[in-house]
Each structure stands twice: as C-alpha cells, then as structure tokens.
Amino acid sequence: MSRPDLDRGHYVAPADTMSVPVDVVRIDAKPSNLWLDSWRDLRRRPLFWISAAFVLLVIIVALVPTLFTQVAPNSGCLLADSNKGPTDGHPLGFTRQGCDIYARTIWGTRTSLIVGVLATLISTIVGIVMGALAGFYGGWLDSVLSRIGDIFFTIPYIIAGIVVMSVLPQRNELVLAFAIGGFAWASTARIMRAEVLRVKQADFVMGAESIGMSKFKTLLVHVLPNAMAPVIVVATLSLAGAIVAEATLSFLGVGLGSGTMSWGLDISQAQTNIRTAPMALFWPSLALTLTVLAFVTLGELLRDAVDPKARAQR
Amino acid sequence: MTEPLLRVRDLRVAFRSGKKNREVLHGVSFDMMAGETLAIVGESGSGKSTTASAIVGLLPGTGHVTEGSITLDGRELTTAKRAELEHIRGRDIGYVPQDPMSNLNPVWSIGFQVKEAVRANGLAQGRQEVHDRAVEVLQQAGLADAARRMHQFPHQFSGGMRQRALIGIGLAADPQLLIADEPTSALDVTVQRVILDHLASLTSERGTSVLLITHDLGLAGDRADRIIVMNQGEIVEAGPSAEILSRPQHPYTQRLVAAAPSLASKRIGAVTTREEAKVETAPTVVEGRDLVKQYSIRSGGLRSEKFLAVDGVSFSIPRGKTLALVGESGSGKSTVAKMLLQLEKPTDGEILIDGEATSTMSRAEVFKLRRRMQPVFQDPYGSLDPLRSIGNLISEPLHVHGIGTRDEQHKRSLELLDQVALPRELAERYPNELSGGQRQRVAIARALALKPDIVVLDEAVSALDVLVQDQILHLLSDLQNELGLTYLFITHDLAVVRVAADLVCVMEKGRIVEQGTVDSIFTDPQEEYTRRLLDAIPGASLPLGGVGP
Numbered sequence: 001m002s003r004p005d006l007d008r009g010h011y012v013a014p015a016d017t018m019s020v021p022v023d024v025v026r027i028d029a030k031p032s033n034l035w036l037d038s039w040r041d042l043r044r045r046p047l048f049w050i051s052a053a054f055v056l057l058v059i060i061v062a063l064v065p066t067l068f069t070q071v072a073p074n075s076g077c078l079l080a081d082s083n084k085g086p087t088d089g090h091p092l093g094f095t096r097q098g099c100d101i102y103a104r105t106i107w108g109t110r111t112s113l114i115v116g117v118l119a120t121l122i123s124t125i126v127g128i129v130m131g132a133l134a135g136f137y138g139g140w141l142d143s144v145l146s147r148i149g150d151i152f153f154t155i156p157y158i159i160a161g162i163v164v165m166s167v168l169p170q171r172n173e174l175v176l177a178f179a180i181g182g183f184a185w186a187s188t189a190r191i192m193r194a195e196v197l198r199v200k201q202a203d204f205v206m207g208a209e210s211i212g213m214s215k216f217k218t219l220l221v222h223v224l225p226n227a228m229a230p231v232i233v234v235a236t237l238s239l240a241g242a243i244v245a246e247a248t249l250s251f252l253g254v255g256l257g258s259g260t261m262s263w264g265l266d267i268s269q270a271q272t273n274i275r276t277a278p279m280a281l282f283w284p285s286l287a288l289t290l291t292v293l294a295f296v297t298l299g300e301l302l303r304d305a306v307d308p309k310a311r312a313q314r
Numbered sequence: 315m316t317e318p319l320l321r322v323r324d325l326r327v328a329f330r331s332g333k334k335n336r337e338v339l340h341g342v343s344f345d346m347m348a349g350e351t352l353a354i355v356g357e358s359g360s361g362k363s364t365t366a367s368a369i370v371g372l373l374p375g376t377g378h379v380t381e382g383s384i385t386l387d388g389r390e391l392t393t394a395k396r397a398e399l400e401h402i403r404g405r406d407i408g409y410v411p412q413d414p415m416s417n418l419n420p421v422w423s424i425g426f427q428v429k430e431a432v433r434a435n436g437l438a439q440g441r442q443e444v445h446d447r448a449v450e451v452l453q454q455a456g457l458a459d460a461a462r463r464m465h466q467f468p469h470q471f472s473g474g475m476r477q478r479a480l481i482g483i484g485l486a487a488d489p490q491l492l493i494a495d496e497p498t499s500a501l502d503v504t505v506q507r508v509i510l511d512h513l514a515s516l517t518s519e520r521g522t523s524v525l526l527i528t529h530d531l532g533l534a535g536d537r538a539d540r541i542i543v544m545n546q547g548e549i550v551e552a553g554p555s556a557e558i559l560s561r562p563q564h565p566y567t568q569r570l571v572a573a574a575p576s577l578a579s580k581r582i583g584a585v586t587t588r589e590e591a592k593v594e595t596a597p598t599v600v601e602g603r604d605l606v607k608q609y610s611i612r613s614g615g616l617r618s619e620k621f622l623a624v625d626g627v628s629f630s631i632p633r634g635k636t637l638a639l640v641g642e643s644g645s646g647k648s649t650v651a652k653m654l655l656q657l658e659k660p661t662d663g664e665i666l667i668d669g670e671a672t673s674t675m676s677r678a679e680v681f682k683l684r685r686r687m688q689p690v691f692q693d694p695y696g697s698l699d700p701l702r703s704i705g706n707l708i709s710e711p712l713h714v715h716g717i718g719t720r721d722e723q724h725k726r727s728l729e730l731l732d733q734v735a736l737p738r739e740l741a742e743r744y745p746n747e748l749s750g751g752q753r754q755r756v757a758i759a760r761a762l763a764l765k766p767d768i769v770v771l772d773e774a775v776s777a778l779d780v781l782v783q784d785q786i787l788h789l790l791s792d793l794q795n796e797l798g799l800t801y802l803f804i805t806h807d808l809a810v811v812r813v814a815a816d817l818v819c820v821m822e823k824g825r826i827v828e829q830g831t832v833d834s835i836f837t838d839p840q841e842e843y844t845r846r847l848l849d850a851i852p853g854a855s856l857p858l859g860g861v862g863p
Contacts, residue, residue, distance in 0.1 A: 010553035010554070010557055013548060013549060013550045013551065025737055025748070029747060031744060031747070032747050033701055034746075035701070202697075203696040204698055206691070207689065207757075208710075209657060210655050210657060210688065211688070211714050212680075212681045212685075212711075212715060225699075225701050226699065
C-alpha cells in the first residue's frame, strides 16, 4: 500500500470507498426526541421497573384499600387488644388503642398519597406559572414575581405548615395540602424561570413570532414543553418531600385530626410505647420509608434519563 | 533524506460508548518536516481535530489510541507516561485551540494565564522574571501595550485579541511544533488575515512546524506547504498545496474543490448575461429607506447608553432577485433582517413592501404580511423545536394562519418535503435525527409553507460544511427560479455572496459603505473597506469553486 507522505509526493487513496452521496438521510433509525430517548433509556433499567412497580402498588393500595384488608382501621378497636402481638386475621398485631396495625398502615397510604399528590400539584402548578411568566415576559413582571418567590423561599415550609394548620379551624387533606404545597413552590418557580430563559433564546421562538404566532401561544406551545423536563424531575422528588411533610406535621400533632389514618399520626402515637411495643412504630415507618424511597429513586432515574449527557456517560 | 519531525503511522483512534468501541480514525499516516506548514482539511466528523488531539494526547471523553504510533523527534508519544506528555506539551508541542471565547478562563486576568504557561513550562523563575517573560510573550503575539493589558480580563479583549493571547501562550516555550485547530474560524475575515499573517511570520522566524487544522480549503491553500484531505477518518489525498487544489485526483477532493465558493466562482444558476440587465427593470418588492435602529444599553444603575446598531440604511430588492447584506460581526446586518421581518421596530426610517409602508400597519395587516415573508435562521440546531415532528413543524405556519384542514396541511407538508428533496417518511420524525444540512432544508420547507414571495436568509448556510452548503445554495437557487422568490441574504462570507447573490450591500458599523451588483463590486470595489474585505478572503488566487469542469 502506498503511504501518504512517505515519498512526499502526491498521494491519492483508492477511490472505491467514496461512492457515498453527500448528507444522506437515514430513515431506518427509530424516531427520536427527548422523551422517546428518555423512555428507551428508562425501559432498560431494572431499578426503574422495581420502583415503578412499588409506586403502582402504593397507588392501588391508596385507591382500593379494601382489596388488602377487611378489618376496619378505626372502629371496633378493643382496648383489651392493646399492644398485643400478631394473631389470626391481624398479622401485624395491635396498637396501644387496640387497633389493627396492618389495617391502619394500609389505610394510611391513602392519606399520605392524597396529601402528597395534592401538595405537589399545587406547588408544581404555582411554580410553573410563576416561573414561566417571570422568565418569558421579563421586565417588571419578572422582578415582582421573583421577589414574591424569594419571600416564600425564605419561609421553611414545615414552620409555615405548623402555623397554618394551628391557625385554621378546619383540618382536612385539602387544607393540609395547601399548607404544604403553598409554601414549597418557590424552588420550582426558580428552576422553571431559568429553563424558560434558556429556551426562549432559541431561534425557534423567534421563528414562531415570524410566522405570526402570538407570544402567549408561543410560550404554551414551544417554550413550556421544552422547559418541562427538570420540573417533572423536581415534582417527582418533591412528592416524596410532601409525603414526609405530611407525616411530620401529623407527628407533631398539627396534621390531620386523630380520627383519620396517617402514618405520621401512628408513628407519633406509637413512640410513647417504643420499648414495650416497637412493632407499632416499625410498620408505619417502614411503609413511609419505602414509599418515599420509591419516589426518590424514580425521580433520580428520571433526572438521569432526561439528561442526554448523563445518558451518554453510562 | 532528513528525519521528519513528526511521524504518524497507522494511527487508529476509537471512542468507547457503552461496551462498544467506535473507531473514528482508521489508520492515518503522515510525516511532517521541521519548519513545514501542513494543513489537514476536512468536513466536520472527518477526524481532523481528533488527529490533532491524539498528537497532543488530549483526546476528549472516552477517546483512546488503539493502534499505531506517533513519534516526535524520535520519541514515541502514544505510550508516553502522563508526566512525560505534560513535559512535551507546551515545551515541544504548542497548541492553539479553536474557540478564543471559551478557552480563556474568564475569572483570571490574561496576565495570570500567560504567566501560568510561562511557569508551567519552566521558562522563567522568580516573580519579576516570569512577569517580564509573559509581557514579552504577549508582545510577540502582537498585542499592543502588553504590559498594561496583563491586568485585563478576557471579557475586555476582542475575539482577535484573545486569539493573539492564545497564540502567545501556544508559542511561549518556543515549541518545535505548533498545532492550530481552526484558529480563526470564530473570527471575522479581516481579523483572521492579520492573525494568520502574524502567526506565519512568527513561526517562519523560529522555524516552527505548524499543523493547521481547518475546514477552509482556500485558507489551507494560502497558508500551508502541503495539504492532507481527510474524510470519515481516512486520508483521501495528500500532497503539495498547489497541486492538490489545481489537480485534485480523488473524487472526494474534486468535489470539495468544486464546491468551495471563492471570488473566482460564478453565480449559481446564472443562465445568461442577459439576466444582469433585468436587475434594473424588475419591479422593486422590498425597500428600506434610511433605516435607523437605536438600542439603549443599561450601563449600571438607571443610566443607559445609546447604541446605534443601524444608521441610515437604504436598499431595494427587485422581484426574483437576491440581495446580499455583507458585513463583519456587529455591522448591523442581522438587525436589518429583524426589522424587515417585523421582529424589531425601526427607530426611524421606513420599510416598504410593494411600495406599502409597514410602520403604520395594524397588527392584523402585519399578520397578513407575514404570509408573504418568511425567515430561515442561522443555527440549524436551534431553529426547529426539538419536541415536534418534522411534518408538524413544516405545517405549523399553515395552522397558525388557519389555512386548510388538517389533512390538507399534512399533504402540503409532504409536498414541501419533496420540494426540498427530503424523503416523505421524515414527516413522522424529529429534528435531532437530522444533520445540520437536513435541518436547514426543513427550515426552508417551513419557510415556504405559506407560499411567501420574500425569504430572509439570515446566515442560513454559515454553519454548514462546504459540500452541504453547496447543495443548499443550489436548492435555494432552484427554488428561486421555480417560485420567483426574492431573497434577502445575510452573510459574513463574501465568497458565498459571489455564488448566491445578484446585488450586494457591504455594511460596516451600521452603515452601508458600498452597494451595487455583485459583478461590479467584486471586480471593481470603490471603497477601501470593501477592498480590505475582498483581500482578506482566503484562497483568492486559487482555482476553487466550479471553475473548470
């Protein structure tokens, strides 16, 4: 084979390799965009399936607890059963009040999930609206909305929750969700604003204007979908946070009333007897930990999946 | 025969992705003599930059040399230890990176970064000595009053000045070999010329060998003794510059040489000289009258400075013709395009479409006007929403203007795909599956959806490789003939103007310095600035761009 430059003359490679036309279109590959690629990546990860299955289980338990237990969690508690160990039909034993631990844990899922989902919905929607408007329109609107966000950012939402819940006369899931979500949106808003600022620089935003699309529609159709990925990740993670917040407030006694089932409430009531009846504390704690862990894992996997750089490194 | 300074033999480089190795260099061999300037020319993805990084041992990410050898002055580099390589880098091999904007650390002063290089290469000891040497380095790189500039930060330097500082750092230790990876691609042509002249005089003085990596055949022909043409990780042709460019042997090189626009090229699609005469008689479609655009730039606190981006610009474009607006960065050419597209309001002056003033138009009238006037932007990666399918993107203008039913819109988008020579199957695909040139075709199809008669091409081919650029220019020319389109062509590249435009306005600092037909301006420029621009284009004397068969 003749080598280029060895003779320092004019080297020409054999030309047979060069029949490839310029800029060929490949249509054999699978359709690909951010979400399709992310889904393909997630699908190949076992941890995703494990945590997704657990999340699904939690959702089913919350929707139809009667599938899992026939025992009433609150009524029919006999003080005679107080702190008793497992018996037939009551696999996890009894609380101090003589209620079935298994039934209470199953029913508690519903409260945790409702409050968690509602609180996350509230904080995410408020955050998206505030962040998107601030980032897209800029100017004085940005200043006003961002300062409001800053104020909320300085208030720890547990403390805000304690204050709100102890002041309000009514305590139900919706109020609790507002107390948690209403003070947790500031970080979502900041992320949204930064993403919108990034996306709006793209030429396709100017392109939308030049075909006559209105500004607001451009924001909805082109900017928001391209800015959603990190917010969805944060929402998954903050769902876990909201579940913990609900448990914390219930534990502190400012959550839902004692008539409801809640893991936080059960943990709080069981802690006085931790030496004599540790299992009453253990089971709701385990349920809480596993649920939160599943959501956090899902969020982290999602974060890796929507980031093409992180995908390429694996 | 004397020993070569650099000897590369059967070099293979692969990138690991997952468990697989993807080979990107398939056995590259060449020699470099002391004092020689060698250019590696190729399109993006040809492996030219990878070859350069392999030589300095700085392959990015998971890249690694799998086979072959690189010897510098008899020393093997592929098996050298890290410490040895660190010793060689800087002292024996200098490196000038591509992007002067991101290759200087913005938080440290220029002086600090030059001194760092001086110290790392052991050129001087002691504070005063290091400082003096650093000043000397910058002076040699052609920075006026270097001593004062030592304390300045990268953002206070222009692109050209930063590149000078980087060249200074690269040459600080007087290396035997300087690798310059696209050293001037990010700079204006006039600046590019000065920088390359200076680099050439510095290196010939010291007898430094220069390995120049570039995509620009003309530039390679001007600056290098020998040229290596690479394609898809292989050398396809190598030899003395003049010979490669005048008698390319390999079909790929031939295509490359033919596609490279130069001053000697002809207008694509120009049929006869009679066309020239028609320029005068065709009715004017677009007219700009004394356009002024003033921005106020906030300069801390509530004060703001006025900045004139466009200053009294007038032009007119006859129907079916192409007017090129040429200028260096900051000349205001893109601002003119935005004003025409009604994306910015002129501070003063008037834009007339078919003789109708646009500044007094109502919103509804502007909306109607947009049907007649569509843009294609520069960045093929940013101008298409990545989350929408190609078919959706192309038919979106129809949707916004409420033209046709969903089925009709879909049919029209398929027709448009045919028109820009893309397969219909792409309608269901997404932009990130396409190359830059293909995305630009989609952008053109989208621009044509509303059947406009005016298309504004804002640096629409600047980001593309030569062959793809040539293809797109031909497509634009075909569409112009077929649909009778009027183009406003914004570009910084005079060589492209030569092949793509009928009329040209040369802009400098917001003003038009000269305008006329392309032929008259290129053969007989009246203004000093125009002449300087034309002279700065690399490869002026070379037979590029469709001259010959």
